[in-house]
Amino acid sequence: MTVEIHRQSRRGFLRTMAMALPVAVMAPGVVSASAPRIAPIVDLRFIANFMPVRRRHEWTSIPPNPARLRFALPNRYSRITVHHTGTDVVTATSESAVIRCMDGVLGGHLNRNFGDVGYHFMIDYAGRVWEGRSLAYWGAHVSGKNEQNIGIVLLGNYERQRPSRAQLQSMEQLVHLTRHYYGIRRGEIYGHIDLGQTLCPGKYLYPRVQRLNQLA
């Protein structure tokens, strides 16, 4: 063994050493050198005590890829951005149809080399709230502005459809709970259109997002 190591080029040796290092040592933004490689479970009781929230494992068995994720600084979320998925109109309410839809979103994001679905929460047409990417990680939903930014997506295209009453109620409640839990100030609730070149979250949803900043 010793002989083989000596025979390695310096570059090869460094590469071997780099591969042997735990990811937590190499990746910026991690909380500790012993950070686990799988998504830590984030306590969502601050939501679940008030409204049902389906955990990520309840809709997908595809694990996130932690090597492509960045740990969030604990309790440091300072804004919320609301999106729509923005392709098809979605009015399906059955769990199986909703899960197929979320699978499509996840698959699209994994194809773009994201470590997981980009949003922290998804809300379906029936008003169910589903956990997306763990809040343990910064999201991937606003180019260049993902740090400290909680991503919520409503499934559907709100340039072409109106959100359901149940969806709006869930959005309002979810934003209220997360805002107060993280101490996010009024005025820090955005539609994607406020932060990037996009129509997202669509003309039928955006005014309802703006209104969230008026609520206590």
Ligand SMILES: [Zn+2]
């Ligand atoms: Zn968006």
